[in-house]
């Protein structure tokens with residue numbers, strides 16, 4: 001089968017479009033004929049320097065295949081699989097949890113210490129075929145295209161888990177979404193609107209903010225030249241927002257906390273600008289602020305998201321689709337932040 005592979009980490013030039021053996025199935029596994037695979041920033045980090053990939057390349061004798069957000073049709077099923085059939089249209093839950101630890105048994109499979117991410121610790125969907133455990137396959141309705149389905153898992157799961165499972169956003173509340181032009185930000189905006197919240201959104205360009213307003217953002221803030229918390233406090237008559245969706249980290253931490261109302265919740269899923277942030281503890285307790293973390297999401301949550309997308313209530317933002325052999329170009333689009341929404345690789 002054809003695949004995009006790399007044997008050493010580096011710039012996009014390490015990506016090669018070549019012929020590799022088809023995966024061999026275990027009894028509980030399925031083979032997916034990949035129709036669409038979305039590109040994530042994690043793919044770029046994996047290609048450049050993530051130590052997990054370096055270890056995998058050093059350990060194995062095969063090159064690595066990226067791609068965690070995968071949709072396609074079932075091409076083969078293992079001997080022990082009866083939950084899904086050849087020809088079914090599916091999207092894959094991106095994580096493979098152990099299924100046996102305390103976290104997995106508690107329904108917190110996203111916290112499993114030994115889980116692996118498809119396309120990161122295993123070979124992924126930048127290929128004609130990929131294998132996965134049968135339990136990872138979620139059937140998608142005819143109304144949901146492969147491209148839209150592939151755009152969902154990581155970005156939508158992350159935003160959904162943050163806003164519903166963790167922050168428990170309610171109708172009528174105010175929520176601030178940082179970086180609304182990104183995958184998690186644009187998913188967060190749609191989920192927050194679906195929840196009946198008023199949405200404040202930040203981005204670095206007027207073009208992105210205009211798109212956010214088209215998607216329903218109520219208040220948009222260009223954070224380039226101003227402290228966004230001042231705008232938030234101004235618009236809310238000094239009250240602040242009930243929930244902040246944080247994925248930026250050190251650069252926005254203090255402004256995010258300053259944007260919170262009394263009883264406000266800050267939920268964080270990422271630190272693209274640095275891991276360490278300060279907090280004024282006196283304000284934390286006087287305003288009864290809650291700060292919480294959030295790590296991806298679970299397969300049952302992805303089922304809910306697929307259902308909502310099938311009903312047209314969530315619609316992934318697609319920047320463009322590119323044929324698989326142009327994966328390097330897709331990486332450059334993300335690297336230079338030229339995209340609004342997901343870049344998706346497709347097989348003919």
Ligand SMILES: [Zn+2]
Pocket residue numbers: 097098099100101102103104109112113114115
């Ligand atoms: Zn586990």
